[in-house]
Amino acid sequence: xxxxxxxxxxxxxxxxxxxxxxxxxxxxxxxxxxxxxxxxxxxxxxxxxxxxxxxxxxxxxxxxxxxxxxxxxxxxxxxxxxxxxxxxxxxxxxxxxxxxxxxxxxxxxxxxxxxxxxxxxxxxxxxxxxxxxxxxxxxxxxxxxxxxxxxxxxxxxxxxxxxxxxxxxxxxxxxxxxxxxxxxxxxxxxxxxxxxxxxxxxxxxxxxxxxxxxxxxxxxxxxxxxxxxxxxxxxxxxxxx
Numbered sequence: 036x037x038x039x040x041x042x043x044x045x046x047x048x049x050x051x052x053x054x055x056x057x058x059x060x061x062x063x064x065x066x067x068x069x070x071x072x073x074x075x076x077x078x079x080x081x082x083x084x085x086x087x088x089x090x091x092x093x094x095x096x097x098x099x100x101x102x103x104x105x106x107x108x109x110x111x112x113x114x115x116x117x118x119x120x121x122x123x124x125x126x127x128x129x130x131x132x133x134x135x136x137x138x139x140x141x142x143x144x145x146x147x148x149x150x151x152x153x154x155x156x157x158x159x160x161x162x163x164x165x166x167x168x169x170x171x172x173x174x175x176x177x178x179x180x181x182x183x184x185x186x187x188x189x190x191x192x193x194x195x196x197x198x199x200x201x202x203x204x205x206x207x208x209x210x211x212x213x214x215x216x217x218x219x220x221x222x223x224x225x226x227x228x229x230x231x232x233x234x235x236x237x238x239x240x241x242x243x244x245x246x247x248x249x250x251x252x253x254x255x256x257x258x259x260x261x262x263x264x265x266x267x268x269x270x271x272x273x274x275x276x
Contacts, residue, residue: 046128050121057117061110069102072109076189079157080180083166088178090185097183104183108190112153119145134212145204152200153193155252160192164245192245195238199253206260210268218270220261227257 065072077090084090092098111118119142127135165188169178209215220227231253232246239245 046125050125054114054118054121057114057121058107058111061113062106063110065109065113066102066106069105069109073102073105073186076105076186077182079162080165080169080185080189083162083169084178084180088169088180090182091179092183093181094183097181101183101186104186104190108193112149115149116142116146130212137208137211141204141208144207145201148200148204149197152196152198155200156192156196160196160239160245160248161189163248164188164192164239167244192239196249196252199234199238199249200256202253202256203260203263206263207267210264210266213268215264216268216270217261217265220257220264224257224261228254231257 080090092101120138123138123141127138165185169180206215206220232250235246235249235253239249
C-alpha cells in the first residue's frame with residue numbers, strides 16, 4: 036500500500052517545493068516594497084482610529100518582523116495563480132482528459148474568488164471589526180494599537196476570507212468530477228451552518244461583529260454552491276423525491 040502512495044507523495048513534494056520557491060520569490064520582491072504595501076494595509080486602520088491615537092511599535096524588533104509579515108502576505112497573493120496551478124497539476128493525474136482541460140478556468144476563478152473574498156474583508160470587515168475593537172473603551176483610555184498586532188489581525192482576516200470564498204470554486208470542481216450533487220449539499224446544510232460559524236470563530240477576531248460578517252457571506256456562498264452543483268451535477272430525479 037505504501038508503494039502505491041509513493042508516486043503521489045513524490046508528486047505532492049514537487050508541487051509543494053515549487054509553490055514554496057514561488058512564494059519565496061514573491062516574498063523577496065515584496066520585501067523591497069513593504070513600505071507602500073504597509074501604507075495600503077493601514078488605510079482602514081487610520082480611518083477607524085480615534086482622535087489622538089496612532090499606530091506604535093511596542094518592541095524594538097517589531098517593525099522588522101512586521102515588514103516580513105507584510106512581504107510574506109503580499110508575496111503569497113502575488114504568486115497565488117501559480118500556487119493554484121501547482122495544486123491542479125497535483126490533482127490532474129487522477130482526472131479524465133476532458134476534466135484536465137479545466138485548469139485555466141480553475142486557476143482563473145480560484146484566484147478571482149480569493150481576491151473577491153480578500154476585497155470584501157479589506158473594504159468591510161477590517162474597517163468594521165477594527166473600529167469596533169479599537170473604539171471600545173476609547174473614552175476611558177488612549178488607544179495606541181501595535182502595528183505588529185494590527186498586521187496580524189489584517190492578514191488573518193484577508194487570508195481567512197480569501198480562502199472561505201473558494202467554496203463555489205471547490206463545489207464546481209467536485210460537482211464536475213461527480214463527487215457531490217445538489218441533494219448532498221442540501222442534506223448537509225444544517226451541519227454546514229454549524230461548521231461555518233465554527234470556522235468564522237476561528238478565522239476572525241473574538242468579537243461577534245467580525246464573526247457575523249464572515250458567517251453571513253459564507254452561508255450565502257453555500258446556497259450558491261448548491262445552485263452550482265444543481266447545474267453541473269444534479270441529483271437523479273428519483274433521489275430528489
